[in-house]
Amino acid sequence: MTSEAATGRQVTMADIARAAGVSMATASRALSGSHGVSAATTARVRAVAEELSYVVSPEASGLARRATRRVGVLTSHIARWFFGEALEGIEAVLAAQGLDLVLYCVGTPEDRRRFFADLPARRKVDGLIVVGMPISAAERTRLDLLGVAVVAAGGQTADYPYVSIDDAEAGRQAMDHLLMLGHQRIAMIDAIDPNAEEWPVELRALAYTRALERAGVPLREDYFVRVPWGPDGGAEGMERLLSLPEPPTAVFVHSDDMAYGVLRVLRHAGLRVPQDLSVVSIDDAPFSRLLDLTTVRQDARLQGTLAAQAALAAIADDGEHVPQETLTTTRLVPRGSTAAPEPGR
Amino acid sequence: MTSEAATGRQVTMADIARAAGVSMATASRALSGSHGVSAATTARVRAVAEELSYVVSPEASGLARRATRRVGVLTSHIARWFFGEALEGIEAVLAAQGLDLVLYCVGTPEDRRRFFADLPARRKVDGLIVVGMPISAAERTRLDLLGVAVVAAGGQTADYPYVSIDDAEAGRQAMDHLLMLGHQRIAMIDAIDPNAEEWPVELRALAYTRALERAGVPLREDYFVRVPWGPDGGAEGMERLLSLPEPPTAVFVHSDDMAYGVLRVLRHAGLRVPQDLSVVSIDDAPFSRLLDLTTVRQDARLQGTLAAQAALAAIADDGEHVPQETLTTTRLVPRGSTAAPEPGR
DNA sequence: CTGAAAGCGCTTACAG
DNA sequence: CTGAAAGCGCTTACAG
Numbered sequence: 001m002t003s004e005a006a007t008g009r010q011v012t013m014a015d016i017a018r019a020a021g022v023s024m025a026t027a028s029r030a031l032s033g034s035h036g037v038s039a040a041t042t043a044r045v046r047a048v049a050e051e052l053s054y055v056v057s058p059e060a061s062g063l064a065r066r067a068t069r070r071v072g073v074l075t076s077h078i079a080r081w082f083f084g085e086a087l088e089g090i091e092a093v094l095a096a097q098g099l100d101l102v103l104y105c106v107g108t109p110e111d112r113r114r115f116f117a118d119l120p121a122r123r124k125v126d127g128l129i130v131v132g133m134p135i136s137a138a139e140r141t142r143l144d145l146l147g148v149a150v151v152a153a154g155g156q157t158a159d160y161p162y163v164s165i166d167d168a169e170a171g172r173q174a175m176d177h178l179l180m181l182g183h184q185r186i187a188m189i190d191a192i193d194p195n196a197e198e199w200p201v202e203l204r205a206l207a208y209t210r211a212l213e214r215a216g217v218p219l220r221e222d223y224f225v226r227v228p229w230g231p232d233g234g235a236e237g238m239e240r241l242l243s244l245p246e247p248p249t250a251v252f253v254h255s256d257d258m259a260y261g262v263l264r265v266l267r268h269a270g271l272r273v274p275q276d277l278s279v280v281s282i283d284d285a286p287f288s289r290l291l292d293l294t295t296v297r298q299d300a301r302l303q304g305t306l307a308a309q310a311a312l313a314a315i316a317d318d319g320e321h322v323p324q325e326t327l328t329t330t331r332l333v334p335r336g337s338t339a340a341p342e343p344g345r
Numbered sequence: 346m347t348s349e350a351a352t353g354r355q356v357t358m359a360d361i362a363r364a365a366g367v368s369m370a371t372a373s374r375a376l377s378g379s380h381g382v383s384a385a386t387t388a389r390v391r392a393v394a395e396e397l398s399y400v401v402s403p404e405a406s407g408l409a410r411r412a413t414r415r416v417g418v419l420t421s422h423i424a425r426w427f428f429g430e431a432l433e434g435i436e437a438v439l440a441a442q443g444l445d446l447v448l449y450c451v452g453t454p455e456d457r458r459r460f461f462a463d464l465p466a467r468r469k470v471d472g473l474i475v476v477g478m479p480i481s482a483a484e485r486t487r488l489d490l491l492g493v494a495v496v497a498a499g500g501q502t503a504d505y506p507y508v509s510i511d512d513a514e515a516g517r518q519a520m521d522h523l524l525m526l527g528h529q530r531i532a533m534i535d536a537i538d539p540n541a542e543e544w545p546v547e548l549r550a551l552a553y554t555r556a557l558e559r560a561g562v563p564l565r566e567d568y569f570v571r572v573p574w575g576p577d578g579g580a581e582g583m584e585r586l587l588s589l590p591e592p593p594t595a596v597f598v599h600s601d602d603m604a605y606g607v608l609r610v611l612r613h614a615g616l617r618v619p620q621d622l623s624v625v626s627i628d629d630a631p632f633s634r635l636l637d638l639t640t641v642r643q644d645a646r647l648q649g650t651l652a653a654q655a656a657l658a659a660i661a662d663d664g665e666h667v668p669q670e671t672l673t674t675t676r677l678v679p680r681g682s683t684a685a686p687e688p689g690r
Numbered sequence: 691c692t693g694a695a696a697g698c699g700c701t702t703a704c705a706g
Numbered sequence: 707c708t709g710a711a712a713g714c715g716c717t718t719a720c721a722g
Binding site (some may be wrong): 058059077078079081084085087092095100101105110118122124125260286290301 | 355
């Protein structure tokens, strides 16, 4: 039609205004749906825009209105169950609002150092969601330079508003299950992430201790092991426990992924689950059902969803109505990896 | 220091220029590292910028230079092994170049329809990487409206340059392994993704047929089943095969995730792997080692890496030097789920 | 090597 | 309800 459309040049709002016979101002208002434009004009402008398949330039629009319509996501992993699910939840919420998600993944300490040093997200996002990453006070100071709302998902980071499960409660659910079954010799395999800061308080470990205390079961130092995150870590932890003079009859594992390693070690050692040893963990990742693992279920996607909504709210009203803490529920999913200890033991 | 830094207002390039005693033009050149600025001036400008912790506005810069320094990623999943790994690979390459990754995930047919109808990525990215998503001709036409370079990872999409494994070769590796072990009654469980277009040609299924033909083993229609993607699909497929009057002695499964469902069914049916039935698939996802699954390994992260590099190249020189096809290698990882068929069978 | 000026494509007070 | 104009914060020919 118009020569503009024919040439390679991008269609611009001036083109729309001209074709619709209105000023740029009116075209802009009609397109953005702001009030104070007659219905007829709005319709005409939009029809022209549609016809020329015009879309406003986010760069220009953002420059003029001082907003990016983008939110950043900072995370340490993508290809892990919790992170992937949370990310999907976040993306869905953002997409529904027409916001873009820009992804920053800092897997190694070096990536991480650089991220906080350079702050690549500066001036690029209206808000930031930190997923599953505890951050240090120094890092928090750097993050504040972004000058945007920050919320966290999957754990409390610094003192930003966050959505998470109640780790103490989840731990309690796992431990109570074991205690209820009659176990006394209960060990815990806890996780250390070699590439990450520590979470401020390890609530799952705390839940372990508290549950035993409440049940009047004396704590045994040799029953608490900390190993690197992941199946191999879980395996290592289990091997250590098996080498004990008096091994436990049940083990509470930090997370499903680690429990998978535990199960492998037990199978190779020729031990039967749950007859010789009960195993419970936290997550309910997809494989847990296949492996018949008893676990405490958490909804990672939901945490992403809620965090994204909190971020939206924080961006909209400057954090006025953003709850500091949002906890999603967890519940025990009893399966075949736990049972009462065998009588003889 | 300066009053600008003290007030809440963003530091602007004009502030830097003034503080350094140069024009905006020079400040811009010094900051962007373009030639034709004296070393002394460059150093001074940069020092000032550092001091005021200034960073250029991507919106303004993008507007002026007509580039976004962002690349889009379009995918149907995040929380699945292949996709998560590929995404990590892409992110790393982009981050190293200072480019941002904006993520579009279209999980449902509805998401997908809307994505291609609205093209939310328009004017927002310099290039697009499509991960693990075959697209239709109509969708391709829409995508062309973006007016940017498109590359694909994890399979051939329309006729964009792509990086992928050689599915036919991977299938051959799996099948040859089974044939070499002496199996004749070999079935295949193939995947249909209910939410997705079909890949143009199902090369893994083709490899199955060809391998049998080459080995002179007659094809049996009842040995080829197609089921929805995922462990449950795999389980369903295996159940169908087990209900056959003469079940196979080995099965080639489309992917590891599906094989996990197969293994579960076999365990519940009381069948031993590999004595009663051999199982091989494609991927080598992390759990395959835990489950002792024989599989053909592919490197998903590498495919992401290479796709990102291809996208960068396409953006830089308009696709001049971008190979149309990049294949990454696969290799058989023999483990405990395959063995020669038992003599009697 | 450096600067004045136009331009990138929008939005939004300010008037009418 | 509509328009003229300034401004958002940069980059880049064009001169010198």
